[in-house]
Amino acid sequence: xxxxxxxxxxxxxxxxxxxxxxxxxxxxxxxxxxxxxxxxxxxxxxxxxxxxxxxxxxxxxxxxxxxxxxxxxxxxxxxxxxxxxxxxxxxxxxxxxxxxxxxxxxxxxxxxxxxxxxxxxxxxxxxxxxxxxxxxxxxxxxxxxxxxxxxxxxxxxxxxxxxxxxxxxxxxxxxxxxxxxxxxxxxxxxxxxxxxxxxxxxxxxxxxxxxxxxxxxxxxxxxxxxxxxxxxxxxxxxxxxxxxxx
Amino acid sequence: xxxxxxxxxxxxxxxxxxxxxxxxxxxxxxxxxxxxxxxxxxxxxxxxxxxxxxxxxxxxxxxxxxxxxxxxxxxxxxxxxxxxxxxxxxxxxxxxxxxxxxxxxxxxxxxxxxxxxxxxxxxxxxxxxxxxxxxxxxxxxxxxxxxxxxxxxxxxxxxxxxxxxxxxxxxxxxxxxx
Numbered sequence: 384x385x386x387x388x389x390x391x392x393x394x395x396x397x398x399x400x401x402x403x404x405x406x407x408x409x410x411x412x413x414x415x416x417x418x419x420x421x422x423x424x425x426x427x428x429x430x431x432x433x434x435x436x437x438x439x440x441x442x443x444x445x446x447x448x449x450x451x452x453x454x455x456x457x458x459x460x461x462x463x464x465x466x467x468x469x470x471x472x473x474x475x476x477x478x479x480x481x482x483x484x485x486x487x488x489x490x491x492x493x494x495x496x497x498x499x500x501x502x503x504x505x506x507x508x509x510x511x512x513x514x515x516x517x518x519x520x521x522x523x524x525x526x527x528x529x530x531x532x533x534x535x536x537x538x539x540x541x542x543x544x545x546x547x548x549x550x551x552x553x554x555x556x557x558x559x560x561x562x563x564x565x566x567x568x569x570x571x572x573x574x575x576x577x578x579x580x581x582x583x584x585x586x587x588x589x590x591x592x593x594x595x596x597x598x599x600x601x602x603x604x605x606x607x608x609x610x611x612x613x614x615x616x617x618x619x620x621x622x623x624x625x626x627x628x629x
Numbered sequence: 630x631x632x633x634x635x636x637x638x639x640x641x642x643x644x645x646x647x648x649x650x651x652x653x654x655x656x657x658x659x660x661x662x663x664x665x666x667x668x669x670x671x672x673x674x675x676x677x678x679x680x681x682x683x684x685x686x687x688x689x690x691x692x693x694x695x696x697x698x699x700x701x702x703x704x705x706x707x708x709x710x711x712x713x714x715x716x717x718x719x720x721x722x723x724x725x726x727x728x729x730x731x732x733x734x735x736x737x738x739x740x741x742x743x744x745x746x747x748x749x750x751x752x753x754x755x756x757x758x759x760x761x762x763x764x765x766x767x768x769x770x771x772x773x774x775x776x777x778x779x780x781x782x783x784x785x786x787x788x789x790x791x792x793x794x795x796x797x798x799x800x801x802x803x804x805x806x807x
Contacts, residue, residue, distance in 0.1 A: 408632060408633050408635055409633075409635050409636045409750070409751045410635055410636050410637055410638070410750030410751045411750060411751075412749060412750050412751050412753075414750060417638075417748070417750065418748075419638075419747050419748030420748045420749070420750060421669075421748075422668040422669035422670050422672075422748075422795070422796060423668050423669070423674070423746055423747075423748035423749050423795045423796065424748075424749065424795065424796060425753065425795060425796055425800055425801070425803050426796055426797070426800060427775075427800055427802070427803075429753075429803050429804060429805035430767070430770070430771065430775075430802050430803070430804055430805065431804075431805045431806075431807060432766075432767055432804050432805065432806055432807075433766070433807070434766045434767065437806070438682060438683060438684055438690055438735075438737055438739070438741045439682070439741050439754065439804075439806055440806070441682075441690035441691075441692070442682070442692075443680075443682050443692055443696065443715070443716060443717035444691070444692040444693060444694045444715070444716075444717070445694050445696065445697075446694030446695065447694075448694060448695050448698045448699060449694060449695065449696065449697050449698060449699065450699065451699045451700075451701060451704045453704060454704070460704075477631065479630045479631055479632075479633060480630065480631075481631050490646065490647065491646075492642075492643060492645070492646030492647070494642075500642040500645070501645050502641075502642040502644055502645055503644075504641065504642070504644075505642055516645065517645075517646070518645065518646040554637075554639070554640065554643065554646070556639075556647060561806075562682040562741055562743065562754075563754070563806035565680070565743055565752065566633075566634065566636060567636060567637065567638075567639050567745055567752060568634055568635060568636055568637045569637040583637060583638060583750070584637075586637075586638075586750045587635040587637075587750075589635075591632075592632070592635045593635070595632065595633075595634050595635060596634065596635055596637070617634045618631050618632065618633045618634050619633065619634070620633035620634075621806070622806040622807050
């Protein structure tokens with residue numbers, strides 16, 4: 384399966400999306416260029432739940448005992464310093480009304496600087512880093528802010544098609560105030576030349592929505608002689624019932 | 630309204646990051662709910678992650694922190710302390726696509742389920758109903774064959790089976806909360 388074929392499929396699906404004229408915010412579950420989606424997306428439409436007492440309108444609760452101080456600094460979790468370009472990533476978690484999502488768990492995980500995950504099934508022949516596992520956690524503060532110190536992950540190949548390489552990315556997992564606000568997403572780095580070739584990034588059909596997954600380099604966040612700063616705000620979707628609470 | 634951040638797949642390599650020790654053990658001495666996740670060819674999905682959220686036996690949805698409680702000295706996950714009911718579970722499927730939850734019977738008739746997997750660009754919600762309640766709004770709106778996909782089967786006292794089928798014949802009913 385060539386990149387040309389995958390790229391042509393992506394272009395066709397993006398064009399069909401524009402013709403349809405309905406704005407979609409999330410990744411398409413059925414996105415043929417991402418081959419693993421073929422047998423893993425439902426064919427039936429989702430069933431709308433209209434129940435003000437639904438359990439999903441409340442949320443799991445996390446607190447200070449679920450994280451430790453070192454969880455947010457991935458460069459200090461081992462005996463030595465991990466290899467790579469040290470970065471800080473920060474931003475706010477908001478709901479769709481623009482309000483801060485406070486005291487909520489943010490989890491992240493990523494490949495190391497060489498593009499290798501600390502996962503038994505990642506057999507990509509790039510080195511593991513004994514000083515980097517690639518997992519972080521924190522709770523948002525009163526302004527909804529999160530912050531991580533880590534290293535910039537590398538791109539890596541993934542066999543979806545010939546010469547498939549993922550753009551560098553950090554996985555994020557977020558909880559809002561309702562189970563129905565749950566989000567797992569990926570943060571990308573600005574200017575990555577691999578964006579146009581990647582079926583997972585492009586499974587988000589809307590160009591503006593894809594841009595919302597890309598962090599901004601922020602020179603004011605860079606620390607002299609220490610790290611480069613990226614800013615990325617995250618907006619949680621969710622049931623309308625959770626938007627109107629005071 | 631501002632526009633949401635798009636969802637992306639959990640991918641295959643979340644295993645060292647999201648699952649935690651005792652993630653499926655909300656409580657002992659209650660009920661067991663277990664099952665498998667299948668793809669559209671009926672094959673098990675070995676790289677799915679399931680999350681569960683449920684009411685306590687009285688129907689309360691307050692939960693409690695401490696699902697993945699850490700040791701402040703070593704940072705190790707030391708798990709739930711067993712007195713508070715957190716209501717939250719997280720389990721990765723095994724090589725056969727199987728998962729298991731030990732928990733207390735929920736006061737509401739169902740346990741909420743959120744399904745993530747490689748190949749699934751946006752997670753899916755469903756519910757494992759442990760009993761059929763005539764007044765339940767969701768069940769009442771479904772035709773019998775679709776409703777059946779949400780019903781857990783009690784295979785023996787206190788042990789329920791709930792399979793998730795992402796696609797195809799007997800495809801699970803997945804939910805949209807608007």
